[in-house]
Structure formats: C-alpha cells, structure tokens
Amino acid sequence: MTLLFQYFSKYNPLSKEAENAITEICSIVKIKKNQELQTFGHTCKTIYYINKGTARIYYYKDGIDITESFAFENNIIARVESLFTGNPSRKAIQILEDSEIVAINATQLFKLYDTYPEIERLFRKIFEVAYVDTVNRIEGIQFHSAEERYNALISEEPNILKKVPLKHIASYLGITQVSLSRIRAIK
Amino acid sequence: MTLLFQYFSKYNPLSKEAENAITEICSIVKIKKNQELQTFGHTCKTIYYINKGTARIYYYKDGIDITESFAFENNIIARVESLFTGNPSRKAIQILEDSEIVAINATQLFKLYDTYPEIERLFRKIFEVAYVDTVNRIEGIQFHSAEERYNALISEEPNILKKVPLKHIASYLGITQVSLSRIRAIK
DNA sequence: CTAATCCTTTAACATATGATAAATAATTAC
DNA sequence: GTAATTATTTATCATATGTTAAAGGATTAG
Numbered sequence: 001m002t003l004l005f006q007y008f009s010k011y012n013p014l015s016k017e018a019e020n021a022i023t024e025i026c027s028i029v030k031i032k033k034n035q036e037l038q039t040f041g042h043t044c045k046t047i048y049y050i051n052k053g054t055a056r057i058y059y060y061k062d063g064i065d066i067t068e069s070f071a072f073e074n075n076i077i078a079r080v081e082s083l084f085t086g087n088p089s090r091k092a093i094q095i096l097e098d099s100e101i102v103a104i105n106a107t108q109l110f111k112l113y114d115t116y117p118e119i120e121r122l123f124r125k126i127f128e129v130a131y132v133d134t135v136n137r138i139e140g141i142q143f144h145s146a147e148e149r150y151n152a153l154i155s156e157e158p159n160i161l162k163k164v165p166l167k168h169i170a171s172y173l174g175i176t177q178v179s180l181s182r183i184r185a186i187k
Numbered sequence: 188m189t190l191l192f193q194y195f196s197k198y199n200p201l202s203k204e205a206e207n208a209i210t211e212i213c214s215i216v217k218i219k220k221n222q223e224l225q226t227f228g229h230t231c232k233t234i235y236y237i238n239k240g241t242a243r244i245y246y247y248k249d250g251i252d253i254t255e256s257f258a259f260e261n262n263i264i265a266r267v268e269s270l271f272t273g274n275p276s277r278k279a280i281q282i283l284e285d286s287e288i289v290a291i292n293a294t295q296l297f298k299l300y301d302t303y304p305e306i307e308r309l310f311r312k313i314f315e316v317a318y319v320d321t322v323n324r325i326e327g328i329q330f331h332s333a334e335e336r337y338n339a340l341i342s343e344e345p346n347i348l349k350k351v352p353l354k355h356i357a358s359y360l361g362i363t364q365v366s367l368s369r370i371r372a373i374k
Numbered sequence: 375c376t377a378a379t380c381c382t383t384t385a386a387c388a389t390a391t392g393a394t395a396a397a398t399a400a401t402t403a404c
Numbered sequence: 405g406t407a408a409t410t411a412t413t414t415a416t417c418a419t420a421t422g423t424t425a426a427a428g429g430a431t432t433a434g
Binding site for chain 3: 352353354364365367368369371372
C-alpha cells in the first residue's frame with residue numbers, strides 16, 4: 001500500500017485519516033498471467049492500482065479482440081466507460097504478466113467522497129490527467145502513420161515488447177497484426 | 188444563466204449559495220461568427236458554456252488547420268489539455284455561428300472548490316462524462332471507416348451541415364476535404 | 375453589383391493498410 | 405521432451421484514403 005499512497009501524493013497528498021479510510025476499502029490481489037481480473041458484462045465497481053505486473057483493457061469488435069489500453073507498474077487502471085456511467089462494461093481486464101494489484105472498491109470510495117473532499121479531489125485530479133492523455137491520444141491516432149505510432153509507443157514504453165504480445169500492440173495501434181509485422185520488418 | 192444552471196442540475200444540483208458564487212465568476216460574451224474566443228499560446232483559464240451558437244477547438248498540425256472538437260448549444264467547451272495541466276494551449280477556440288456564451292473564470296472556480304465541495308463534484312462529473320465520450324471516440328476513429336464516421340456524425344448532430352463548413356468536419360473526422368467530398372458524392 | 379476570396383467538387387495517380395493464406399517460430403500442455 | 409497450440413512473419417492482391425491540380429460555386433468586402 002505504500003506505493004499506492006506514494007502514487008496518490010503526486011496528485012493530492014492525503015491526511016492520515018483519509019489514507020486509513022482508503023486502506024479499509026482496498027484489497028490486494030495476486031493474479032497470474034492470462035487470467036481475467038474482470039470479465040465482460042458487469043458494471044465496473046473497482047479501480048485498480050498495479051503494484052507489480054502488466055494488464056490490458058480489451059473488448060471484442062465484430063469478433064476480433066481489440067486492446068483499448070495497457071497499464072503497467074505504478075499506475076491506475078479502470079473501465080471508466082462503465083465506472084462513470086453505471087452501464088455494464090463491454091470490456092474486460094486481462095493480466096499480461098504475473099501481477100500484484102490493489103483493488104479499490106469504487107462503490108465505497110464514492111461514499112468516502114462525502115466525508116473526505118480530499119479523496120474526491122485526488123480522484124478528480126487522477127482522472128483529469130487520464131482525460132488529457134486520452135485527448136492527446138486521439139491526435140496521435142488521427143495524424144500519425146501506423147509506423148510513427150509504433151515508434152512513439154516503443155519510445156514511451158521501451159519494455160513493452162518484453163511484456164505484451166505483438167498482436168495486442170497491433171490492435172492498440174488500430175492496425176492488423178500483419179501490418180505491424182510489415183512495419184517492424186522495414187528497419 | 189438559467190440555462191447554465193439547468194445544465195448543471197443534470198449533473199449535480201447546486202445549493203442557492205453555490206449558484207450565487209458561480210454567478211459572480213461568470214460573464215456573458217456575445218461574439219460573432221469567425222471570431223476567436225481564445226487564441227493560441229496562453230494557458231487556458233476559462234471554461235465556456237454555449238447558451239446559443241456553435242464553436243470549435245482547433246490547432247495547426249504541420250501548417251494544416253485541424254478541428255479537435257465542436258461544441259453546440261447547451262454544452263461546455265474547454266481546452267482541457269491546458270486547463271488541467273497549466274501548460275500553454277496549442278489550441279484556439281473559434282466561433283462558427285454568432286454566439287452567446289457564458290465564460291466561467293476557472294482560476295476562481297478552482298478556488299470555489301475549497302469552499303463548495305458540491306461545485307467540485309459538479310465539475311468532476313461533467314469532465315468524467317467528457318472523458319468517457321473521448322474514450323468512446325477513439326473506438327470510432329480506429330474501427331470505423333471514414334464513411335461510417337461521417338454518417339455517425341450526421342445522425343448524432345443532424346444540423347451540423349448548416350452550422351459548420353465541410354472542411355472542418357473533414358479534419359475532425361481525420362480525413363482530407365477531398366476524401367470527404369468523395370464520400371458525400373457516393374450517395 | 376462586382377471582384378476577390380474562400381469553399382467544395384472532380385479527376386488522375388500514389389501509397390499505406392487491409393484481407394487472405396501459408397510458412398515459421400515460439401510457447402504451452404501433457 | 406514431444407505434440408499441440410498460439411504467435412509472428414511473409415507474400416500476393418484489393419481498396420480506402422492521400423496528394424496534387426484544376427474547375428465550379430458560394431460568400432464576403434467594398
């Protein structure tokens with residue numbers, strides 16, 4: 001949990017009481033590669049923090065497995081399209097490396113917002129940054145070639161090739177695996 | 188201002204005191220078509236609500252004018268990539284139809300968050316929904332053809348063709364104007 | 375009202391990526 | 405350790421979108 005609160009303090013430092021309140025609604029999950037942390041069809045009521053390991057959010061589009069996003073050590077992962085709307089999620093979370101994850105009960109977390117405005121502020125800021133990242137990602141998708149996007153991803157996340165199968169990287173980039181192979185072959 | 192508080196109440200109803208506090212940091216701007224509501228290069232410190240009219244956020248990419256988003260009546264528009272980071276914005280807001288706009292001073296708004304947690308909550312929820320919309324937009328960009336994206340836009344916003352030049356719609360969709368013309372010609 | 379400017383379409387050609395299929399390579403299960 | 409499965413590459417062909425250029429329409433300024 002120490003790492004989690006270190007991560008939080010980059011956004012909004014918390015009082016000891018607030019930290020304790022959060023600790024009570026967290027649990028630690030150890031989970032192996034290729035397991036599903038969360039499956040399709042349920043309303044998402046958990047926010048995860050990755051202590052150790054790698055995960056992805058994915059869904060099926062016309063029967064094809066599409067990776068929406070990756071999450072690595074020391075980061076938050078959540079299916080916001082369900083968490084923030086209350087709709088059942090069409091997406092699942094899959095573990096890509098043996099992982100240790102903190103699961104934060106979002107239902108209880110949202111209740112804590114009433115007692116601890118500092119906690120509401122913390123998560124407001126976390127998701128504001130995530131929102132900005134998503135806005136910037138659109139620019140990358142629309143105005144860079146697949147090759148540029150691949151190179152950008154590798155330089156942002158140099159170890160991704162050791163952690164994630166290429167097929168997931170291809171769908172994340174919005175191209176087929178065959179195209180990605182072609183791009184990689186050029187060099 | 189009535190319309191603004193009606194809009195707010197869909198997200199989080201406010202107390203009379205909170206409404207009054209917000210009213211004090213708002214101003215009404217009447218602005219003509221083709222004017223710039225905000226220009227490039229400054230840190231964004233305003234959130235806008237469109238009472239009447241149409242606007243777009245745009246930027247230049249390799250010298251080409253790109254529309255990031257449109258905003259229509261009864262909606263919020265803000266350059267979040269600057270507002271939430273404090274970085275100067277590479278983007279500008281242009282008015283596309285004669286408009287009446289409520290300008291909310293964000294610096295003062297963020298101060299109100301300390302006194303009125305209900306106001307912080309309101310804007311948290313507004314931007315959570317905007318975040319979800321953006322996540323969903325990525326899916327549209329990556330996994331639909333330009334023609335499908337055009338048709339989806341027209342059915343979501345049937346009046347857009349009367350309000351917005353096609354060249355802006357093309358760059359919003361991530362295609363050239365020539366491509367958009369071709370798509371429109373098919374029918 | 376006219377000229378100038380800006381917006382939209384059309385055409386011809388170039389290119390990145392998709393689709394399908396088959397061959398290797400790597401990983402996993404027993 | 406071997407067989408079975410899964411992941412990746414390579415090849416060929418098809419197609420959507422990009423690029424450039426030019427012409428026709430629409431708007432705007434004076």
